[in-house]
Amino acid sequence: MAADRKAKEAEKLERQKAMLEEADRERFDFRDRDQSSFKTDKGLTPEIVTEISKMKNEPEWMLQHRLRSLEIYNRLPMPDWGPSLDELHMDDIVAYVRPNTDMKSDWNQVPGYIKDTFERLGIPQAEQKSLAGVGAQYDSEVVYHNIRDELSKQGVIYTDMETAVREHEDIVRKLFMKLVPPEEHKFVALHGAVWSGGSFVYVPEGVHLDFPLQSYFRLNAAGAGQFEHTLIVVEKGASVHFIEGCSAPGYNMLNLHAGCVELYVREGATLRYSTIENWSKNMMNLNTKRAVVEKNGTIEWISGTFGSHVTMLYPSSILKGEGARSTFTGISFSGKGQNLDTGTKVVHAAPNTYATMIPKATPNTYSTIHSRSISKDGGIAVYRSTVEILPQAVGSKSSAVCESLMMDSDSRSDTIPSLDIRTDESDVGHEAKVGRISDEAVFYLMARGLTEQEARAMIVRGFVEPISRELPLEYAVEMNRLINIELEGTIG
């Protein structure tokens, strides 16, 4: 068995060497032979959607939801703004790929090739060390799910979405795609029709999770779409930190990721949602994330976007209850051939909401959050945001700071915010900056004995530091590593 695995691994490495040019991505770029038990035909029909639903043993309402979403998907036009999606041929994307394994609760029962993948990504080790629970999704199905016993005793539910639909129907049915309805846009309608996998988290009233929960998504089959659905409910006074990590190996075919995240933050609850996305550079990442926050609740978004060919991702917060807060901390790093269109939306819908979307970094303010982007080698980084303050949201405050670093003139960095303020009893500020590494700073560091390359790398690390210090250690390390890789050979 061990010899078999070794041989397989050697074969994989060989293949990878031959096929991949981007040597730096090797940790994420290993892939397995396609061993899926079931694959839908290319293209999308009501029959396929019904088949998916049947395979999953879903209740009738979910099938109806899928069919309704499909109908909306066919009706809605492509967005008329943002990066070009011309390269996306929906009919070529296989909607559903299911690995030939059922969900296992013991890591040793997971098939070798899948386990290898996750081991190489460092998931089980991370789980053993610091995480309260891990959900790993391989292609469309969650293959491994575990949650520490004591959490289960407290009534915390952490399971895959399919199980949740069947076993926690009372909670799921009321909330599933109610916050992000399929009418929202074409890709979320597609998601509604073919969603598969993802995590369901329920934290009961007053429960505080000291360790983060983590889900890691990975796309393996070429041309496969990933449509995972994440639904998190944090009840009154409870708190949790959820980490989502994404990566996919590099194939020549274009992949699509159209996930959906719905977060319900109840009265006085706190949810931190961290994401590091490092999709391979052929991924179209069209993801939709939204949180609704009730009275005195807090949503904290930490969002890092490194990979993908095109990303359109704007985590949004609806501040529904009085005293609700949202913070958004984002970074994107756009390199060759990448168009990363990211940002955030905030809707102040209730009296006295306070959104520190990206507050000032000056020392005399108490918030320490930013949106920062770096573009190099012809990469396009776009910051797009909207802040909406509804008439009833008196006493709202919102501030945003957005900084962009240009590494060369082949790249682009655009800032496209919009603000819609409908009450005078609000304070809204927005600041943005674009620029390059200052020669003076480089000169200063070089005068202190650093080489130019070291000096520039140090400045870039300093630029992202406010974001990386918000991340859990292993993600911060990963982000720094990614930045070092991205910077190599481009500066100095």
Next chain:
Amino acid sequence: MRQDTRKHNMRDQSALKQDTEKQETGKMPNQSMLEQGLGQHQGLGRHEKKVRRMQTRTWSRSYVNDAGMTVSGPDPGSFPGNTAIPASERIIQEQGPDKVPMKEDAAGFFLPREAGAFLDQYANRRHYLRIPRGYTEKDPIVLNLHLTGENPDLVDDVVIEAEEDSQVTVLINYTSEEGQKVHHYGRTRILAHRNAHVKLVKAQVLGEMAVHTDSIGGIAEEGARLDVVLAEIGAKNPFSSCNLVLKGEGSEAELDAVYLGDGQRSLDMSYRVEHRGKKTLSRITAKGVLLERCRKTFRDTLDFISGAAGSRGREEENVLMLSPDVRNLSAPVMLCGEENVEGDHALSSGRLDEKILFYLMSRGLSEVEAKKLLAEAAVSSVVEKIPEESIQNRIKDQVRKAIEKGGQTA
């Protein structure tokens, strides 16, 4: 690669134009329809259409992508004929910008093609001012355009060409008879040659029944400087755009805008500076006061084109909201295709500081008086750039009146 980036940028721009062209089937008449209308001699009437306002589109729910533009056609001869503007003899004046070879039309960036053609054909006030090489016109050249019940339609087309090393200030002042339904549709274009310095002040203090649609374009060659001061104070639904292109190395632009919104009015402004030349410098400053149920959309864009190395741009908008029902929309956009630039923007929006208000009221001022004082202070830095005291006072008057009318705490 550098070319690619430029292409990307070009694509954005041409997309804007294409889009406006595409909408030709909208309500605005095309050339032949206009001619028909003229043939019937019934005036051209008012035409409205939705035009694209954002260089790069964003979410439709942000309500900033498009706006309704109104163009009103004049009855032939409805406005007092073209007359010379009082200015020194050295200034060359001609009637008709059609004689000016406009290699590049900066105003056309926001103006749909057929709306420009409409102006070319039907303008009833045409002025072409040329400031000769090396000449400095000391006093401002003032153009007062007053619309009345008898002369309700004004379509003006003004071109200012400043030759090398010349300097000029041009002030265009729009007013109208109170209570009259009047229409203004205009375009002003500036061409500043090497080291020329042009200051253009446009003060729009039309009555509340006026329709006002205005478009400005400016091009600055090497070392030239454009100062544009825009006051959008009156009119029912003022709709204006300004596009300044810093084409030559070391050219500069400074755009100061002040606006007032009250009642049920809707203001729509789109201002943009394009940094094309090396070491270009720009600043956009907007100050506004909003009251009652008015709606304001302000878009300002800094566009750093690849190759504009060493450029710096800053945009800033400060909005003072004095009523709970105002709608305040902003889109401070910054587009950057060049590494060696510094771009900055800042926006602040809020109501009066209650502590200051309380202080003033404790000194014996009524709430309305205190608000007047503070609102005046908020806009004064821009208003004071208007080189004519009577217009300054008029604007301040309007602000005060608006606050008397709608500045009470709801």
